[in-house]
Amino acid sequence: MKNLIFFLFFAFGFLGKCGSITSPRSYEAVFNFGDSLSDTGNYVGIHGSEVRVIDKHPYGETFFKKSTGRFCDGRIILDFIAEAYGLPYVPPYMDVANGKIQNVRQGVNFAVGGATALDAEFIISKRRDKIATLESLSVQLGWFKKLKPSLCSNEQDCARLFQKSLFIVGEIGGNDIGLATHTIAEAREIIPLIVEAITNATITLIEEGAVHLVVPGNFPMGCTAAAINMWRNSSTEKDYDSRRCLKPGNALVKHQNKEIKLALSELKKKYPHVKITYADYYGAAKQFFDAPQKYGFTQMLKPCFVAPDKKRCKATSKSYCGFLCKNPATYANWDGAHYTEAAYRIIAQGVIEGPFSHPPLKRPLIKIA
Numbered sequence: 001m002k003n004l005i006f007f008l009f010f011a012f013g014f015l016g017k018c019g020s021i022t023s024p025r026s027y028e029a030v031f032n033f034g035d036s037l038s039d040t041g042n043y044v045g046i047h048g049s050e051v052r053v054i055d056k057h058p059y060g061e062t063f064f065k066k067s068t069g070r071f072c073d074g075r076i077i078l079d080f081i082a083e084a085y086g087l088p089y090v091p092p093y094m095d096v097a098n099g100k101i102q103n104v105r106q107g108v109n110f111a112v113g114g115a116t117a118l119d120a121e122f123i124i125s126k127r128r129d130k131i132a133t134l135e136s137l138s139v140q141l142g143w144f145k146k147l148k149p150s151l152c153s154n155e156q157d158c159a160r161l162f163q164k165s166l167f168i169v170g171e172i173g174g175n176d177i178g179l180a181t182h183t184i185a186e187a188r189e190i191i192p193l194i195v196e197a198i199t200n201a202t203i204t205l206i207e208e209g210a211v212h213l214v215v216p217g218n219f220p221m222g223c224t225a226a227a228i229n230m231w232r233n234s235s236t237e238k239d240y241d242s243r244r245c246l247k248p249g250n251a252l253v254k255h256q257n258k259e260i261k262l263a264l265s266e267l268k269k270k271y272p273h274v275k276i277t278y279a280d281y282y283g284a285a286k287q288f289f290d291a292p293q294k295y296g297f298t299q300m301l302k303p304c305f306v307a308p309d310k311k312r313c314k315a316t317s318k319s320y321c322g323f324l325c326k327n328p329a330t331y332a333n334w335d336g337a338h339y340t341e342a343a344y345r346i347i348a349q350g351v352i353e354g355p356f357s358h359p360p361l362k363r364p365l366i367k368i369a
């Protein structure tokens with residue numbers, strides 16, 4: 001009798017575990033739009049031989065053990081989202097377009113490093129030199145529309161797929177600020193245009209059938225080495241906080257994020273059948289900027305990796321004059337403009353498991369470790 005009870009307990013326990021593994025996913029696919037913060041290979045796929053750094057070591061070394069086209073040492077927020085919902089890593093659109101990926105029913109990533117929310121023509125009109133890429137948000141939406149017949153065969157099929165899909169619009173807009181403006185005052189002037197572009201992209205996806213959307217705000221740019229350097233000449237000592245973050249830069253992002261939230265609140269009224277979640281990337285990232293030791297960070301603003309510069313190398317007569325830290329997990333900043341996997345993990349956890357998504361996303365299958 002005792003053996004029978006033990007057998008039944010073991011059997012039901014095992015089945016219970018199996019049931020949790022095979023339970024229906026909250027989302028069956030992820031479609032992502034954005035820039036280098038969520039690119040998984042499109043920039044490399046488009047620019048090929050022009051790429052000099054991100055397609056080589058040490059990019060990707062922490063997790064993938066090789067470069068993957070991600071602007072990071074390992075996984076990015078999009079990867080953690082895919083893992084949490086039991087989905088494969090979201091393939092770049094370029095791999096689909098080039099025939100490397102056949103199954104697109106579980107999602108596609110349209111984000112491109114260097115992409116802007118505003119059309120490339122506008123950005124070019126504001127500067128004299130070449131921009132990183134022409135694949136703005138509107139171009140990415142065009143790719144999605146082109147791919148749509150491969151995703152679903154008819155209106156009913158599309159409705160079934162998109163009902164179970166998560167659409168992520170951004171983060172995007174940081175490149176617009178960096179490319180089309182020179183000062184924080186100039187950047188503030190184009191914020192309404194950036195917000196309008198993000199809003200219009202969200203509307204386009206809703207009209208294409210999206211019903212679950214995430215629209216992230218921007219990160220604290222004032223705590224990013226690249227932005228601090230960009231605004232250095234127009235900043236004074238009083239512009240820096242105790243952690244050497246640039247206060248006006250963070251105030252600019254807070255203003256942009258506030259405008260995005262206001263725009264989303266209007267969309268929710270217009271499309272009551274759609275769930276639009278605002279992802280507070282700023283708040284999620286500020287956790288470790290405000291308390292770095294709590295999260296294991298010893299360096300916050302200094303990049304873990306600085307690529308070698310040929311001119312600087314020649315001037316210093318060194319064979320290698322870049323910099324690579326010994327432990328990326330103790331750095332928040334990877335290469336000056338992007339975070340490390342360790343930082344992205346914390347942000348993703350805050351967005352997926354709370355409290356930095358409003359309203360919350362659906363329950364994940366797997367908790368982020």
